[in-house]
Amino acid sequence: xFSAIDAFSAFNAFGVKAKTETNQCAYNRSGQLxxxxxxxxxxxxxxxxxxxxxxxxxxxxxxxxxxxxxxxPAFVEEIEILIMESFPVQVNVVxxxxxxxxxxRIGRIDxxxxxxxxxxxxxxxxxxxxxxxxxQMIVQFEEVIPLNVTGHRAGIYKVTFxxxxxxxxxxxxELQHDNFxxxxxxxxxxxxxxxxxxxxxxxxxxxxxxxxxxxxRVVCPFTYxxxxxxxxxxxxxxxxxxGDCDCSDREGRTLECRCHDGKCVSVxx
Numbered sequence: 001x002f003s004a005i006d007a008f009s010a011f012n013a014f015g016v017k018a019k020t021e022t023n024q025c026a027y028n029r030s031g032q033l034x035x036x037x038x039x040x041x042x043x044x045x046x047x048x049x050x051x052x053x054x055x056x057x058x059x060x061x062x063x064x065x066x067x068x069x070x071x072x073p074a075f076v077e078e079i080e081i082l083i084m085e086s087f088p089v090q091v092n093v094v095x096x097x098x099x100x101x102x103x104x105r106i107g108r109i110d111x112x113x114x115x116x117x118x119x120x121x122x123x124x125x126x127x128x129x130x131x132x133x134x135x136q137m138i139v140q141f142e143e144v145i146p147l148n149v150t151g152h153r154a155g156i157y158k159v160t161f162x163x164x165x166x167x168x169x170x171x172x173x174e175l176q177h178d179n180f181x182x183x184x185x186x187x188x189x190x191x192x193x194x195x196x197x198x199x200x201x202x203x204x205x206x207x208x209x210x211x212x213x214x215x216x217r218v219v220c221p222f223t224y225x226x227x228x229x230x231x232x233x234x235x236x237x238x239x240x241x242x243g244d245c246d247c248s249d250r251e252g253r254t255l256e257c258r259c260h261d262g263k264c265v266s267v268x269x
Contacts, residue, residue, distance in 0.1 A: 072164040103134035218269035
């Protein structure tokens with residue numbers, strides 16, 4: 001006889017079976033979702049990889065300029081000096097030479113001026129850090145470089161270029177007249193004189209001004225180095241009269257030697 005207990009047991013068994021089937025379905029669905037996610041992720045990775053390959057194939061490297069590093073100087077083969085008839089006189093130097101390959105570019109151009117007014121020039125280069133697309137072929141160049149000759153006296157001056165093999169190439173030019181912009185003014189003492197900007201930016205001498213013969217003049221002091229090798233110090237050369245000062249080592253580029261305020265100076269302007 002089918003009792004109430006049998007009915008309850010049968011009901012429980014049915015519930016457990018239904019729950020088990022429900023859990024199994026949920027597990028199957030989770031597995032299917034996980035497989036689908038993996039498939040989608042793999043497809044995305046594949047698309048990105050193919051895109052990267054296509055970019056590398058169809059976009060040349062030159063469209064993405066590589067970083068550049070400092071290289072040796074450019075090689076200068078020929079120089080020409082052009083003097084423009086103006087006042088003050090302007091001088092340009094035309095440098096022609098070559099670079100070893102297209103991956104080398106003209107960089108900063110350094111122009112140094114010696115105490116005597118000559119010029120030393122170095123044409124620096126930049127090298128592309130990524131040389132994979134570099135063709136080994138010589139590239140010719142031509143650069144026009146202005147020279148600041150304002151303040152130079154009449155005379156012959158030399159221009160020298162430094163090449164990467166430690167060789168040099170030089171040429172001379174001549175100024176027929178002093179290339180000064182007249183800014184002299186009358187004065188009674190040094191404090192009334194101002195140093196022209198041209199001299200203020202020069203590094204070959206600590207130029208200053210002095211009131212000499214009631215005119216403002218640009219002067220360069222004579223100095224001597226401390227005889228003690230452990231002391232890095234220079235001192236002005238003392239004097240009592242103009243005859244105590246000697247400008248012979250300045251190759252005639254100095255207007256005159258004077259004893260000013262008890263110190264030897266060369267009058268530059």
